Amino acid sequence: MARTKEFDPDAAVDKAMEVFWANGYAATTPQQLVDALGIGRGSLYNAFTSKRALYERALRRYYERETVRLIQVLDGPGPARERLRAALDLVIAAAVDDRERRGCMVTNAAVELADRDEVVAHLVRRTFERQEAAFRSTIEEGRRGGEISGDRDAAALAAFFLTTINGIRVLAKADPDPRRLSGLAETALSVL
Amino acid sequence: MARTKEFDPDAAVDKAMEVFWANGYAATTPQQLVDALGIGRGSLYNAFTSKRALYERALRRYYERETVRLIQVLDGPGPARERLRAALDLVIAAAVDDRERRGCMVTNAAVELADRDEVVAHLVRRTFERQEAAFRSTIEEGRRGGEISGDRDAAALAAFFLTTINGIRVLAKADPDPRRLSGLAETALSVL
DNA sequence: TGTTTTTTGTAACTAGAGTTCAAGAAAGGT
DNA sequence: ACCTTTCTTGAACTCTAGTTACAAAAAACA
Numbered sequence: 001m002a003r004t005k006e007f008d009p010d011a012a013v014d015k016a017m018e019v020f021w022a023n024g025y026a027a028t029t030p031q032q033l034v035d036a037l038g039i040g041r042g043s044l045y046n047a048f049t050s051k052r053a054l055y056e057r058a059l060r061r062y063y064e065r066e067t068v069r070l071i072q073v074l075d076g077p078g079p080a081r082e083r084l085r086a087a088l089d090l091v092i093a094a095a096v097d098d099r100e101r102r103g104c105m106v107t108n109a110a111v112e113l114a115d116r117d118e119v120v121a122h123l124v125r126r127t128f129e130r131q132e133a134a135f136r137s138t139i140e141e142g143r144r145g146g147e148i149s150g151d152r153d154a155a156a157l158a159a160f161f162l163t164t165i166n167g168i169r170v171l172a173k174a175d176p177d178p179r180r181l182s183g184l185a186e187t188a189l190s191v192l
Numbered sequence: 193m194a195r196t197k198e199f200d201p202d203a204a205v206d207k208a209m210e211v212f213w214a215n216g217y218a219a220t221t222p223q224q225l226v227d228a229l230g231i232g233r234g235s236l237y238n239a240f241t242s243k244r245a246l247y248e249r250a251l252r253r254y255y256e257r258e259t260v261r262l263i264q265v266l267d268g269p270g271p272a273r274e275r276l277r278a279a280l281d282l283v284i285a286a287a288v289d290d291r292e293r294r295g296c297m298v299t300n301a302a303v304e305l306a307d308r309d310e311v312v313a314h315l316v317r318r319t320f321e322r323q324e325a326a327f328r329s330t331i332e333e334g335r336r337g338g339e340i341s342g343d344r345d346a347a348a349l350a351a352f353f354l355t356t357i358n359g360i361r362v363l364a365k366a367d368p369d370p371r372r373l374s375g376l377a378e379t380a381l382s383v384l
Numbered sequence: 385t386g387t388t389t390t391t392t393g394t395a396a397c398t399a400g401a402g403t404t405c406a407a408g409a410a411a412g413g414t
Numbered sequence: 415a416c417c418t419t420t421c422t423t424g425a426a427c428t429c430t431a432g433t434t435a436c437a438a439a440a441a442a443c444a
Contacts, residue, residue, distance in 0.1 A: 001411065001412045001413060001418075001419060001420080002410090002411065002412075002418075002419040002420035002421075003409070003410045003411055003412095003419070003420045003421040003422080004410075004411060004412095004420085004421075005420090005421065005422095006410090006421075006422070024218065024304060026216065026218035026219040027218040029400075029401065029402085030400095030401065030402055030403080031400080031401085039422085039423095040422060040423050040424070041402095041403085041404095041423085041424075041425095042404085042405085042421085042422060042423060042424070043421075043422060043423080045402085045403060045404075046420090046421070046422080047421095050402080050403080051401090051402070051403095100307060101306070101307035102307065103303065103307070107303065107362055108303055108304075110362050110363075110365045110366050111295065111299065111300055111303040111304065111362060111365055112216055112300075112303065112304055114293070114365040114366045115292060115293035115294065115295070115365055121365075121366055124365075124366045125366045125367055128363070128366060128367070152379060152382065156375045156376075156378070156379050157379060159363075159372060159375060159376055159379075160375075160376055160379040160380065162359075162363065163356060163359030163360055163362075163363055163376050163380075164355060164356065164359055165359070166358070166359040166362040166363060167354075167355030167356055167357070167358040167359030167360075167362070168355055168359075169362075170299055170302050170303060170355075170358040170359070170361075170362060171302075171320070171351075171354065171355055171358060173302045173303055173306040173307055173313075173316075174302050174306045174313055174316045174317045174320060175317055175320070180351060183348045183351060183352075184348075184351055184352055184355050186348070187344060187348050187349060187351075187352040187383055188352065188355075188383075190344065190383050191379055191380075191382050191383050193388070193389065193390090193441080193442045193443055194388070194389035194390045194391085194441070194442065194443095195388095195389065195390040195391045195392090195439080195440050195441045195442075196390080196391080196440090196441055196442080197390085197391065197392095198391075198392075198440095221430080221431065221432085222430095222431065222432055222433080223430080223431085231392085231393095232391095232392060232393045232394075233392095233393080233394080233432095233433085233434095234391080234392055234393055234394075234434090234435090234436095235391070235392060235393080237432090237433065237434075238390085238391070238392080239391090242432080242433080243431090243432065243433090
């Protein structure tokens with residue numbers, strides 16, 4: 001019938017994700033992609049159509065791979081308050097361990113592209129919505145269990161936490177100081 | 193002695209600032225700059241050396257022009273608490289009124305370049321530090337006046353507000369909904 | 385008015401971006 | 415074994431980025 005692909009497209013998207021994540025969209029060149037994926041230019045374009053299309057797949061992959069981790073922590077077991085803390089700690093740990101300071105690819109996409117690319121904007125919004133929803137249900141649980149008092153509504157608090165993690169990612173780009181970032185988490189949690 | 197420039201370099205930097213602000217660094221082309229500044233390529237490079245150098249000047253100009261507004265509000269008259277609210281409102285109003293969703297050029301620079309460009313990182317840090325300092329002294333004033341109770345230290349709160357405004361700017365890139373953003377300010381202020 | 389110095393506009397240049405294409409190679413069905 | 419199809423490689427192509435070179439012009443001042 002037909003020749004079979006010599007590379008694994010799924011693995012290739014993972015590698016492309018790393019490149020775009022580290023460099024952003026505009027600053028990434030086809031050459032970098034070719035080098036990182038270890039395939040020829042022809043195969044690259046045959047398999048992925050265009051830089052733009054590959055970026056989109058990479059961003060979706062990032063969502064599946066990285067973004068869910070936050071949600072898993074929030075949806076996990078344990079007291080709601082501790083889960084919220086764990087979620088912030090996860091974001092901080094990711095920023096601190098990130099030697100190249102690539103940050104979060106969704107945050108990066110939001111800032112670099114969301115204002116000019118409707119598809120990217122949509123993807124970013126979707127990601128934010130899911131994270132926000134996870135924050136929200138955790139807060140609601142904590143409220144029901146009497147663990148979280150306060151009177152502020154859960155939706156507002158969820159949006160607030162989403163803002164906080166994005167703010168942390170921006171600050172960490174300039175100054176990924178663990179102590180400073182931990183203090184931020186502490187302060188943010190005090191709204192509860 | 194020598195011929196004089198036909199264009200105003202200061203005004204040119206302002207225009208360059210607008211272009212970089214709207215498009216980011218990598219996505220901005222010399223052609224766009226030439227068009228926006230209304231000068232020839234020769235003059236552009238004669239006066240500003242390189243795209244990179246012009247970007248740096250544009251970013252510094254942005255700091256002088258836009259960033260001080262926040263600080264002015266915080267350093268202004270009135271009760272500390274109201275000044276903090278006014279500062280958040282300023283950020284939100286800027287985001288909402290920003291039809292092109294260019295966001296804040298410093299936030300954009302932080303995300304796009306701070307991880308690879310030490311000079312930009314330094315500029316961003318400097319900007320953040322000043323804003324943070326303004327938040328801090330406002331909080332300390334409020335504390336002294338008994339207006340702001342709480343026990344959390346002013347430095348931590350200032351860093352927290354800095355995080356919040358950057359988070360707001362990221363969210364606004366994807367979804368600049370005034371109501372949502374106002375709720376965020378409300379929630380953030382409740383830490384006091 | 386001439387000299388000097390800098391600007392200006394335009395052309396030119398190199399490098400690489402982003403993509404396409406032609407020719408051969410593997411896979412599998414008949 | 416052959417045919418078809420899809421893959422691979424690598425060269426090739428176009429276009430523009432980013433910068434430089436240069437000749438003409440124009441302002442300042444002697």
